[in-house]
Amino acid sequence: MNKKNLWETVLAQVQLNVSPANFATWFKNTEIVSQDDEALVVSVPNSFVKEWLENKYQRNILRILHSAGLKVKKIDFTISKATPKTKEVNFSSLPLETEQLQLDVFKRNRKTGLNPRYAFENFVVGGFNELAHAAATAVSREPGQLYNPLFLYGSVGLGKTHLLQAIGNEVNKNFPEKETRYIPAERLTSEIITSIRNGTIEKIKKDYHAADVLIVDDVQFLAGKEKTQEEFFHIFNSLYQKNKQIILSSDRPPKSIPALAQRLRSRFEGGMIADISFPDLETRIAILKTKAQEKDLDITQEICEFLANNIQTNIRELEGALNRILLYQKIRNQHLDIDKIKALVKEFTVSSQGKITPKKIIQIVAEFYDLKENDIISPSRKREIVRPRQVAMYLLRTKLQSSYPFIARKFGGKDHTTAIYACRRVTEELNENEELKKNIDLIKMRFMNI
Numbered sequence: 001m002n003k004k005n006l007w008e009t010v011l012a013q014v015q016l017n018v019s020p021a022n023f024a025t026w027f028k029n030t031e032i033v034s035q036d037d038e039a040l041v042v043s044v045p046n047s048f049v050k051e052w053l054e055n056k057y058q059r060n061i062l063r064i065l066h067s068a069g070l071k072v073k074k075i076d077f078t079i080s081k082a083t084p085k086t087k088e089v090n091f092s093s094l095p096l097e098t099e100q101l102q103l104d105v106f107k108r109n110r111k112t113g114l115n116p117r118y119a120f121e122n123f124v125v126g127g128f129n130e131l132a133h134a135a136a137t138a139v140s141r142e143p144g145q146l147y148n149p150l151f152l153y154g155s156v157g158l159g160k161t162h163l164l165q166a167i168g169n170e171v172n173k174n175f176p177e178k179e180t181r182y183i184p185a186e187r188l189t190s191e192i193i194t195s196i197r198n199g200t201i202e203k204i205k206k207d208y209h210a211a212d213v214l215i216v217d218d219v220q221f222l223a224g225k226e227k228t229q230e231e232f233f234h235i236f237n238s239l240y241q242k243n244k245q246i247i248l249s250s251d252r253p254p255k256s257i258p259a260l261a262q263r264l265r266s267r268f269e270g271g272m273i274a275d276i277s278f279p280d281l282e283t284r285i286a287i288l289k290t291k292a293q294e295k296d297l298d299i300t301q302e303i304c305e306f307l308a309n310n311i312q313t314n315i316r317e318l319e320g321a322l323n324r325i326l327l328y329q330k331i332r333n334q335h336l337d338i339d340k341i342k343a344l345v346k347e348f349t350v351s352s353q354g355k356i357t358p359k360k361i362i363q364i365v366a367e368f369y370d371l372k373e374n375d376i377i378s379p380s381r382k383r384e385i386v387r388p389r390q391v392a393m394y395l396l397r398t399k400l401q402s403s404y405p406f407i408a409r410k411f412g413g414k415d416h417t418t419a420i421y422a423c424r425r426v427t428e429e430l431n432e433n434e435e436l437k438k439n440i441d442l443i444k445m446r447f448m449n450i
């Protein structure tokens with residue numbers, strides 16, 4: 001395997017665990033300069049990136065290399081004199097065999113934000129995503145006519161972005177005259193904030209008002225961003241009134257997004273809401289087979305079943321395991337037997353599926369409700385904090401069987417009767433409060449992904 005291919009495949013692995021924005025920031029214009037048993041030398045564009053990669057990513061990269069059977073001891077990052085300007089072109093001229101590993105962020109169309117890799121043709125449908133898929137295809141045939149907005153939600157790594165992008169690509173194909181725009185909510189937020197600061201907000205607004213199909217991914221990131229919500233509300237209304245299609249995704253339903261203005265929430269709820277749950281075994285196998293075919297990798301039924309049985313709740317991870325096998329086979333130039341694969345996957349799942357600890361629970365609950373961990377363990381009596389705290393206590397009790405005094409200690413040394421009260425309260429309310437039940441289910445889903 002040559003240096004370029006090796007780096008491509010390593011990056012394909014890294015990419016699975018970092019956000020696209022981060023990935024582009026830190027890994028654009030990097031490449032392997034040389035490689036021997038001792039060290040891998042990687043050139044980077046500047047000292048800022050060098051320092052960051054050394055501190056934050058070095059270990060991860062080493063781990064990927066080691067698990068692929070390479071015995072490199074360290075990675076030296078050096079600053080390249082000339083930034084290779086042709087980098088993006090290089091990606092598209094990669095040999096066919098690694099084509100599927102080409103890096104998403106660099107393939108995005110600058111104007112539409114769409115990546116042609118995501119299509120309906122390579123999206124596997126099963127009971128878990130049937131409704132979302134049906135709604136998505138319908139909307140792509142008649143944008144603006146059927147469900148507006150279309151709101152898809154589901155846990156991480158289950159195909160929301162894939163579906164959203166597939167709609168965009170399909171619309172482009174069927175209606176080339178229509179302006180389609182895909183944007184992650186995080187990027188929309190920073191665009192809006194920057195443009196307000198620079199006085200270019202009118203231009204941005206005009207841009208969005210011109211869209212025929214606007215796709216905003218991961219709108220849970222709008223939580224608490226008041227200014228962005230306000231601007232987005234106006235964009236939304238203007239498009240909606242003109243029968244322009246709006247498509248949104250989130251990791252939870254609109255009513256569970258904290259700090260979302262009521263008027264925006266009711267807009268989000270005004271069209272069609274479809275959820276994506278977890279794929280069953282059969283579908284996981286089908287997905288693996290599709291992916292293996294895409295990557296031109298032959299895997300046996302036995303291996304397929306093994307992977308599908310061991311990675312259940314996240315399609316991205318399923319794909320990650322497959323990439324790992326591919327990487328290994330490439331470097332070693334040999335096929336893997338099932339034992340080797342078991343070992344590889346075990347490491348993969350052990351490193352990504354951490355144990356649930358009290359700290360993790362508090363962290364996940366805080367994140368879910370858009371609070372800081374310290375808020376949850378603080379003695380605050382504010383309503384918006386008391387409920388999440390009760391939920392966290394309840395989860396400690398039910399997930400980890402923690403004792404009440406233990407729970408009380410974890411939450412800033414409260415009296416253990418507070419913990420008893422919290423758990424009882426949540427247990428009772430679960431029977432009658434649909435929203436609470438939904439939220440706790442969603443939080444539990446997140447545990448499956450640690």
Ligand code: ADP
Pocket residue numbers: 122123124125129154155156157158159160161162163287290315316319
């Ligand atoms: P999400 O946006 O929900 O976090 P993604 O859309 O990024 O998830 O999906 C993660 C990975 O899994 C992507 O590579 C995507 O292509 C793949 N994937 C998800 N669902 C399916 C599916 N039903 N069929 C084929 N591939 C899928």
Ligand code: MG
Pocket residue numbers: 160161162217218
């Ligand atoms: Mg996504």
